[in-house]
Amino acid sequence: MTAEPARSAGRMRASDADREAVVEQLREAAAEGRIDLEELDERLGLALTAKTHAELAPLTDDLGPAVLDPGEPLTLKGGIHGAQRTGRWKVPPRILAYGGLGGVRLDFARAECRLREIEVEVDAQMAGVVLVVPVGWKADTDALDLGFGGLKDKTSGERLPGTPVLRVTGSCGAGGVVIRYPNLRERRKQRKELSR
Template sequence: MTAQPPESSPLPASPGGLRASHDDREAVVEQLRDAAAEGRIDFEELDARLEQALTSKTYAELAVLTADLPKQQPAGDLPPLVLKGGLHGASRGPGRWEVPGHVIAQGGLAGVKLDFTRVDCRLTEVRVEAYGEAAGVTIVIPDGWAADTSAMDPGIGGLKDRTTSDRLPGTPLIRLSGSGGMAGVVIRHPNRWERRKLNSNPAQG
């Protein structure tokens, strides 16, 4: 019996030729919107690229749309953000800023304020170490976010948790640890003045 030559198997598709998913297209859309907010592309170009992104069928078609933009580093891979109050105080936010998976806030002599109300955070959890020290730490989280403060040592200054447990789907949980120190740590939702500012400038980035 004559041996038959093996059937040739189809060549695997190149990575760029693979079909893109809805999530792949959405990730590119988010990167393009971030680039426009940072002033890297204008809004006319943004509209054109968004239209192409939503109709792209392969990875290669999507890659062209972000080839001239800086590659985004996953937030979970970012180094910890360290804020030290020192003699002059320190703050992060309000405004858009990239949230890493781990934040360390040390109140020092002038205090630290950490404001998450304008951020777009895709992490499921953010670990925040807060040390009130001499001047305290204030943490502001949006409505719909929740906090777990069970690992926090209140110290002499105490812990004031004024957040609600009404966590919305898809929002991160703030896992708070550390010590209140002399001045304490406060975690809360926006106050009346902050809400008024948020409502008057809803698109601020």
């Protein structure tokens, strides 16, 4: 009786996101030398044509779990002096941002991100929260409470294939939430760092 749910789960149709996750895991395994290029090619072909979860599962069974434990969320508290995450940093699946009196700034422009979705829970409080995203990233703010500060989304709202979606939830508080692309100064600084 207990085998029936597992059997039916395997028969479930695979989505594009399911296939993409397997392809990404296979590419990482090849980069780490766990499978050779010939095997990578073979497995990629099977992954891209898989129709069910049962067809995808054997392609990565010997490589470890496809979904890693997300662990603790990244928590930033603005407090009095503010908090920020900029430059090169690894983006976790879940981020908590509390604006406080100093505000929080999350700059994803040079961040390392292999996720398709990132949950950002905000409590903008007095000083607000600023999210700086690369062109092509999309922010979903449908579940965000606008509060007194409101939301200023200065992005186009268009998502490029293969880029993440930020699911922004929580409250804009009094300070508000701003979502924007890198400004001119930030782009210049980034170009300068890349040219070193």
